Amino acid sequence: MTLHECFQTFISSIFYVGKGKRSRPYSHLYEALEYFKGDKSSKKLCLKVQHILQVWNCGHGVISLHCFQNVIPVEAYTREACMVDAIGLKMLTNQKRGDYYGMVSTWPAKRQRELGVHLLYRTMQIFLAEGERQLRPADIRR
Numbered sequence: 334m335t336l337h338e339c340f341q342t343f344i345s346s347i348f349y350v351g352k353g354k355r356s357r358p359y360s361h362l363y364e365a366l367e368y369f370k371g372d373k374s375s376k377k378l379c380l381k382v383q384h385i386l387q388v389w390n391c392g393h394g395v396i397s398l399h400c401f402q403n404v405i406p407v408e409a410y411t412r413e414a415c416m417v418d419a420i421g422l423k424m425l426t427n428q429k430r431g432d433y434y435g436m437v438s439t440w441p442a443k444r445q446r447e448l449g450v451h452l453l454y455r456t457m458q459i460f461l462a463e464g465e466r467q468l469r470p471a472d473i474r475r
Contacts, residue, residue, distance in 0.1 A: 343453075343456075349381050349384075350413055359468075362397070362468060365382045369386060369470050380426035396468070400456045400459050401456075407434035411435065411437050414430060415448045415449035416449045418430060418442070419447075419450045420453070
């Protein structure tokens with residue numbers, strides 16, 4: 334694969350961008366596990382949980398990639414907003430675009446998206462360096 338093809342494939346596999354709250358990195362996986370085991374009725378599933386269940390039902394695992402840790406909340410929110418805007422909300426299960434803080438909040442939208450592309454590219458590099466670890470229902474313990 335060319336680097337461009339690799340980046341496109343990486344971006345197309347992302348279905349959620351989070352802020353990286355340390356208190357709940359796997360909360361969506363825990364919720365999906367309850368539905369997967371049949372402990373919860375599937376009347377009203379959020380899109381993230383639906384997507385996780387689809388991946389699991391195809392026999393694959395979800396990859397949860399944690400990057401850019403140990404940053405202050407406003408920086409985490411800004412990074413999330415940049416990446417969501419770079420990918421496009423229609424391509425994600427995120428409910429909203431996100432909020433910009435600090436100097437980045439004054440930038441034009443094009444520059445904010447460019448920062449998002451840069452952050453996503455760095456994320457891909459981290460993923461390629463670390464390798465993939467798929468999380469399946471059997472891997473998740475409460």
